[in-house]
Amino acid sequence: MQLLASLLARCIQPQQIVRIVILLLWASLPSLVLAESVAPTTNFTAKTKPAETQPAESRSAESPVEEPSESAPAPLMTPETVGSPDRHFPQEEPSFLERRSKSAIPLQAVFDEGFGLKSLDDQFQLRIRTLTQIDGKVFTPGDQEPARSGIYIPRFRIYFEGQLTDMFEYELSLQRSVEGTFDVLDANVNFVQSEAFQVRVGRALVPYSYAWYDHLEQYYITPERGLFALNYGLARQAGVFAHGKVLEKQLGYAVGATFGQLSGLADTNTTRDGVGYLNAKPFLHSERFSWLRFLNVGGSLAIGQQAYESAPLPLRTSIQTSENDEAAQAASAILLEYKEGVVAKGERVQGALHAALYSGPVSIEAECYAARFGMAAHSGGPVVGVPIFGYDVTLASFLTGERIEKRETVAPLRPITRSGTGHGAVEVFGRYSNLKLGQQVFSADLANPNDWTNNAGITDIGFNWYLNRYVRMTFDWQHSMFASPVLLNKEKDLRSKTDDLFWIRCQLYF
Secondary structure, three states: OHHHHHHHHHHOOHHHHHHHHHHHHHHHHHHHHHHHHHHHHOOHHHHHOOHHHOOHHHOOOOOOOOOOOOOOOOOOOOOOOOOOOOOOOOOOOOOHHHHOOOOOOOEEEEEEOEEEEEEOOOOEEEEEEEEEEEEEEEEEOOOOEOOOOEEEEEEEEEEEEEEEOOOEEEEEEEEEEOOOOEEEEEEEEEEEEEOOEEEEEEEEEOOOOHHHHOOOHHHOOOOOOOHHHHHHOOOEEEEEEEEEEEOOOOEEEEEEEEOOOOOOOOOOOOOOEEEEEEEEOOOOOOOOOHHHOOEEEEEEEEEEEEEEEEOOOOEEOOOOOOOOOHHHHHOOOEEEOOOOOOEEEEEEEEEEEEEEEEEOOEEEEEEEEEEEEEEEOOOOOOOEEEEEEEEEEEEEEEOOOOOOOOOOOOOOOOOOOOOOOOOOEEEEEEEEEEEEEOOHHHHOOOOOOOOOOOEEEEEEEEEEEEOOOOEEEEEEEEEEEEEEEEEEEOOOOEEEEEEEEEEEEEEEEO
16 A cells, blocks of 8 residues: 555646646536526425425415426426526527518529529529530641631630519620630610510610521531621620510511620710511411421511721631630631721611521521621721622431420430430531622722632531530531632732631530
């Protein structure tokens, strides 16, 4: 025992004993506090001398003894019942949900063609979508300049769209185009009186040309539009548009007024353009001609005045752009470039007729165009009206069994998955497009006939491979044919009547 005591004395110093005691007191403090708070509620007198053993004459009539009941529940231990009656506990702060305004609307998240939030009655909606297109281009001849083989991003877009009740729809989208600039693509509000009459205000697609107004770029059969729509389409502009569908959706219409600017985002024109669009589906409800239900026929017209002089853009074969920077020049061959100092000025009018049929796996689209644009060789010079004509015809068909009613998101019957059982959807296509400008473009000294052509045609042959409903690959061979040799490389004095582009596009849209 003495030996054990000496060992403990050597191992445990007085300072360590004091520390251990302090730690034990600190650890037992919560238990002591709890015992103190609960003690006043306990009747120690009753425990030491139960009421059952007390004489009957010592019991007060004013204080009858209640017999214990097995069915009586034990009192709940709450902040109001713990501790003395004089002890007050602070009330818990209300949560965010409890403080939520009565006007707040609960939302549910969804994912279909993009992410979305919506109210339970679908009256309030927000949808967020994104589009990314990545192009790999190989030009032949390979020594062209400024056109160069490479990888380009023609479009990266983010869409915010939805509604604030059934009467008010909104759309805001941002785009980073091949020029590398990030800017507003769409920004508008649509007032919905009914399906037959709606009014859209803001920047939106101009209702001119089926190739522009019927479906967006992510739904195209070929990578880009035909030559006329690519170079002379009115694209998106700020304006006011009335539109709707009548006659049981067999006739769609749109009319409006826009600022009429052919390039750029700013409104630098003091006049307004008038535009109109009609599209009919005469067999939409036909049982006898069911294969013609999704036949579309119609036309569009645009009339305007270029009050302020504006430099026209070069005419290209494979990219639509609102600027003429280095990236835009490198991403496409050029068939005609105007001389320095040439300006667009004066009246312009352009019209188009279209027909399209979607039946089973087959898509057929055709459109012809006619226009007249005022131009001058230099600022303040006489205005010359240049006539312009064009047309394109596209044929496509799915080989994997998919059937379509219009150009929209394709959901493959057997999408590619990790299990490897699907192969996606395959759609083959072919297109011919032609563009012809009047001889005035040379006779009025607007362009050099030794370097450029006023008549060009292109063929596109390829196929679309839809891996799933969100990812699509396009493989296209575009062959351009020029009526006269076109300058492909100024330093080498390289000219040619043909140009080839081998084009692969990867698209992600959801």
